[in-house]
Amino acid sequence: MTLYHAYRGLAYVVGVLLAVCALVALPLKYLLEDGSTLQQLGSDISFLWVVHGWVFMIYVVVAFLLSRRLGWTPQFTVLALVAGLVPLLIFWVERKVAQRARAEDPELAST
Incomplete structure (x- = not known):
């Protein structure tokens, strides 16, 4: 698995x-x-915040490494890094990353 594919999986x-x-x-x-009952369900699934936090930390590391590999601007790097903190923003950013990766390093995105 390449860094690019790890990034995409973690982003999702x-x-x-x-x-x-x-x-x-x-x-x-x-x-x-x-x-x-529904309030209890919300309380029961709140542990997912912790799971999100741990996966997000891995995502940040992978996104940063990918940004260095592809030579992103500091602004785009920051956008990619904080995208996992704003609900639904990360899906748009992931699309932008995929477009940039295909344009800048087609070999990386195709493997």
Whole structure:
């Protein structure tokens, strides 16, 4: 597995985890009546925040290494690094990274 493919896989995992946490677990846990079944579900799946945090740390390292390999600008590097902190943004950034990788290093993106 190449660095590029590791980045793409991690981006999807981080994005899905953040979306589930922010758009499902958080509203269920804090916006519903205490003790309800759905509120309990939100509370039960809140452990995914911890999973997201650990996977996000790996994502940051891989994204940084890929940015050095492909010679991204500091602005684009920062965007890629923080994309996993804003729900759904990471999916757009991952597409931009894929487009750049194909344009700048077709061999890296094709393997």
